[in-house]
Amino acid sequence: MFRSQVQRKSRLRSGFQILELVFHVAIRNLRKTNGNAVLGLALSIFQSLMMVLVMFALFHLLGVRRIAIRGDFLLYVMSGVFMFMTHVKTIGAVAGADGPSSPMMMHSPMNPIISIAAAALSALYQQTLAAGVILFFYHTAFAPITIEDPVGVLGMHLLSWFSGIGIGMVFLSVKPWQPETATIATSLYQRINMIASGKMLVANGTPESIRSMFDWNPLFHVIDQSRGFIFLNYGPRYTSIDYPIYFALTCMMIGLMAEFFTRQHASASWNKGR
Known part of the structure; x- marks a missing residue:
C-alpha cells in the first residue's frame, strides 16, 4: 500500500533522455573553459587560424612550397591543420572527461560513457565550426575554393575525430590510476603529432625510409586520404582509410574494457592521498 511504485520507461524515452543529458553535458564542457560561450568559440577559431598562418609561414621559411600538391597551396596547408x-x-x-571517481558520477543517470560522448561532441562542434568559418572567410575574401569530393573530406574529418576518441579513451582509462602519468602522456602525444602527423608531407612524394616513420600514425593516413578527396590531381597510394578505422576501434575496445575494470574498483578516496 505504501510501497513506492517505480514507473518503467520505454527504451525510446530512455534513449531520448540520454541524448538530452549528453547535450547538456556537452554544453557544460563548452562553457567550462570560458564563461562566455561566444568568446570561447571565437578563441577556438582563432587557435585554428593561428595554426594555419604559422604553418603557412613555416612552409615559406623552409622553402618547401614546391612539394605541395598542385592546387591551392593554402588549402593544402589547411587540410592538414584542420585534421590535426x-x-x-x-x-x-x-582524456579530460569525468571519470568513475568524479563527483559528477554521483548524480544519476550520469555515467562515464555519457561524459566521454559529451566531451567528444563538444570538441567536434568547436573544430567543425572553426574550420567552416575559416574556409568561408577564405573563399569569400581571397580565392574561391574548389573541393573535388566534399563528402569524402567530411568523412575524413569525422575519422580524425573518431580516431581521437579511441586514443583519448586509452588515456582516460589510465587517468584514475595514475593521473600525473596520464596527463603527461596525453600532452606528449599531442606534441609529438605536431611532426608525426605528417601534415607537412605528401605521402606519394616522400621516400619510403621517411614514410615508414609516419605509417604507424592513423592521423597521417587521414590527412593524406583527405587530400586525395580535396585535390583532383592527387591519388593517395601509400595510405589507407581502413587502418585509422581499425586502429580507432582497437583503442576504443581497450579503453572500454579498462574503463569497465576501473569502474568496478573506483573509489572517491583515490584522489585524497594525492
Whole structure:
C-alpha cells in the first residue's frame, strides 16, 4: 500500500533522455573553459587560424612550397591543420572527461560513457565550426575554393575525430590510476603529432625510409586520404582509410574494457592521498 511504485520507461524515452543529458553535458564542457560561450568559440577559431598562418609561414621559411600538391597551396596547408586540430583536441577533451571517481558520477543517470560522448561532441562542434568559418572567410575574401569530393573530406574529418576518441579513451582509462602519468602522456602525444602527423608531407612524394616513420600514425593516413578527396590531381597510394578505422576501434575496445575494470574498483578516496 505504501510501497513506492517505480514507473518503467520505454527504451525510446530512455534513449531520448540520454541524448538530452549528453547535450547538456556537452554544453557544460563548452562553457567550462570560458564563461562566455561566444568568446570561447571565437578563441577556438582563432587557435585554428593561428595554426594555419604559422604553418603557412613555416612552409615559406623552409622553402618547401614546391612539394605541395598542385592546387591551392593554402588549402593544402589547411587540410592538414584542420585534421590535426580535430584529432588532438578530441584526444584532450576525451582524456579530460569525468571519470568513475568524479563527483559528477554521483548524480544519476550520469555515467562515464555519457561524459566521454559529451566531451567528444563538444570538441567536434568547436573544430567543425572553426574550420567552416575559416574556409568561408577564405573563399569569400581571397580565392574561391574548389573541393573535388566534399563528402569524402567530411568523412575524413569525422575519422580524425573518431580516431581521437579511441586514443583519448586509452588515456582516460589510465587517468584514475595514475593521473600525473596520464596527463603527461596525453600532452606528449599531442606534441609529438605536431611532426608525426605528417601534415607537412605528401605521402606519394616522400621516400619510403621517411614514410615508414609516419605509417604507424592513423592521423597521417587521414590527412593524406583527405587530400586525395580535396585535390583532383592527387591519388593517395601509400595510405589507407581502413587502418585509422581499425586502429580507432582497437583503442576504443581497450579503453572500454579498462574503463569497465576501473569502474568496478573506483573509489572517491583515490584522489585524497594525492
